[in-house]
Amino acid sequence: MLLWLITESFGAAVSCLGTSHLTDEVIRRSKRMILDTLGVGLLGTSTPVFNTVLQCSQLSFFNVSYVWGRPGFSLPPHYAAFVNGVAVHSMDFDDTWHPATHPSGAVLPALLALAETLPVKPSGLELLLAFSVGIEVQGRLLRFSKEAHNIPKRFHPPAVVGIMGSAAATAKLLGLPAAQSIAALAIACSSAGAPMANAATQTKPLHMGNAARGGLEASQLALLGLEGNTQILDLESGFGAFYPDYVPHPLAEVTPTSHYSWVLEVQNIAQKRFPAHLGMHWVADAAIEARAKFLDKYPNADLSQIKKITLRVPSSRYVDCPLPLSEHQARHSFQFNCCTALLDGEVTVDSFSKSQMNRSALKEMLRKVRLENPQDNHSSFEKMYCEIAVETTQGETFYARCNTFYGHWRKPLSHEDLVRKFRANASTVLTADVVEGIIYTVDRLDTNQDCSMLWSYMHFNKHVMHRDERRYSSLA
Numbered sequence: 001m002l003l004w005l006i007t008e009s010f011g012a013a014v015s016c017l018g019t020s021h022l023t024d025e026v027i028r029r030s031k032r033m034i035l036d037t038l039g040v041g042l043l044g045t046s047t048p049v050f051n052t053v054l055q056c057s058q059l060s061f062f063n064v065s066y067v068w069g070r071p072g073f074s075l076p077p078h079y080a081a082f083v084n085g086v087a088v089h090s091m092d093f094d095d096t097w098h099p100a101t102h103p104s105g106a107v108l109p110a111l112l113a114l115a116e117t118l119p120v121k122p123s124g125l126e127l128l129l130a131f132s133v134g135i136e137v138q139g140r141l142l143r144f145s146k147e148a149h150n151i152p153k154r155f156h157p158p159a160v161v162g163i164m165g166s167a168a169a170t171a172k173l174l175g176l177p178a179a180q181s182i183a184a185l186a187i188a189c190s191s192a193g194a195p196m197a198n199a200a201t202q203t204k205p206l207h208m209g210n211a212a213r214g215g216l217e218a219s220q221l222a223l224l225g226l227e228g229n230t231q232i233l234d235l236e237s238g239f240g241a242f243y244p245d246y247v248p249h250p251l252a253e254v255t256p257t258s259h260y261s262w263v264l265e266v267q268n269i270a271q272k273r274f275p276a277h278l279g280m281h282w283v284a285d286a287a288i289e290a291r292a293k294f295l296d297k298y299p300n301a302d303l304s305q306i307k308k309i310t311l312r313v314p315s316s317r318y319v320d321c322p323l324p325l326s327e328h329q330a331r332h333s334f335q336f337n338c339c340t341a342l343l344d345g346e347v348t349v350d351s352f353s354k355s356q357m358n359r360s361a362l363k364e365m366l367r368k369v370r371l372e373n374p375q376d377n378h379s380s381f382e383k384m385y386c387e388i389a390v391e392t393t394q395g396e397t398f399y400a401r402c403n404t405f406y407g408h409w410r411k412p413l414s415h416e417d418l419v420r421k422f423r424a425n426a427s428t429v430l431t432a433d434v435v436e437g438i439i440y441t442v443d444r445l446d447t448n449q450d451c452s453m454l455w456s457y458m459h460f461n462k463h464v465m466h467r468d469e470r471r472y473s474s475l476a
Helices: 004-016 024-044 048-057 077-089 108-117 124-142 157-174 178-189 204-223 279-297 334-344 360-366 415-426 432-443 452-458 470-474
Strands: 306-312 369-372 386-392 397-402
Touching: 004 124, 004 157, 004 178, 024 077, 024 108, 024 124, 024 415, 024 432, 024 452, 048 077, 048 204, 077 108, 077 204, 108 124, 108 157, 108 204, 108 452, 124 157, 157 178, 157 204, 178 204, 279 334, 279 386, 279 397, 306 334, 334 360, 334 369, 415 432, 432 452
Parallel strands: 306 369
Antiparallel strands: 306 386, 386 397
16 A cells, blocks of 8 residues: 555545534534533633743734633634643643543634634534544544553653644634645644653643644645645654554545544543543542541541552553642642542542642641552553552551543543533633533534634633623623
8 A cells, every 4th residue: 555645545534524424423522522621721721821821922913812711812823722722731631532642622722713713704513523623633643553552651642643633623624625634734743742751740731732723823834835745644754753653544535425434433532520630530539439438437537547558550650749749740649639539538629729738637648658550550541440458557458449430431421510510610710601601502513503602702701800891791
């Protein structure tokens, strides 16, 4: 098979896929992903890292796209995509896929920033199609590598496949033909890649913002005629540079009447209950179960009676953080999330505040945690588990194990719980009527001929006075 068929097949798919190819399940899952991403993005507009990148991005000279949660603030579309993408990943609260990546945060901010600037605004179904194409490209590229199926060690996946998804999605929304779609992917590839060494730091959310921005810029440059290597997905020196075991395959031919098999239809998404690295959710659920067993037997027991805590988890250096010093380290700490769940019976947004992190009871318990890495506990979000053994000063041990946490793709959040999560996140920024307006709009995206209300809603902030505040309640 000729090498160039792979890149050509991706370009053709991005260009030729239409709304008729969307299935009910892809639409349903896409709307869940969109709603969840908007909610965690709104919550993320309160974080220091978001405020820093917003301040930096305001140095530009031409404002046309909304910044989420900031009435009166607009930026060039690529900068709006950047700061809104940072907001989505600023708390590590966004969705996770298999093979491992955070798929929505690189795509949705770029699409909404671009859609605002188009002379003819896209319909909701056109937005869903572009979003699904961006997710699809990420899923296909990840399946070209066995290494990508494991918890990443070298590159942060949103910076590798996320930027390619952003390029594909925005190319689709711009209506680029196959040749220009290929160019967008090639251009984006030259801005791909970010090291895992910046995980658990304030820099990690920038990977998502850069992916959203870089993909949008790539499509805009392709629209203007800029070209790149037309075999970018075929070559070891192209996209294959990110994966030593990269073995690509061409996509099936797409015609207006053909059926298309979407990755999203066969591989669901994990959506988190609290803002931390996905691996923390196994740990929290196991710890909550062990806590319940302990308190069932000793209802009035003091948790300081815990003598030793053993966690059996996969070997993963960047989430083995015994004594986290920052909220970002805490979100990537097996030990912190275990102890928080044991002490409080839950892990929440507030668990990562300074006051909660500085509790003497928490610091004391952290020193009692020991990690073990059984050989059968693989560093993969598809295969990993967490076992916990809580030993008391009386010599008793309470065991628990989590194979699949609630929110994982094998045990997805119910629609009611996903909407509840969105309301909790979005209500930190928006009034109740606007929150309900977003829920209503996303739920009806596939039948809505004008989705411009979506980015209008995202611009509001109930804590910020603005000259257009009279429009605030009427838009709902």
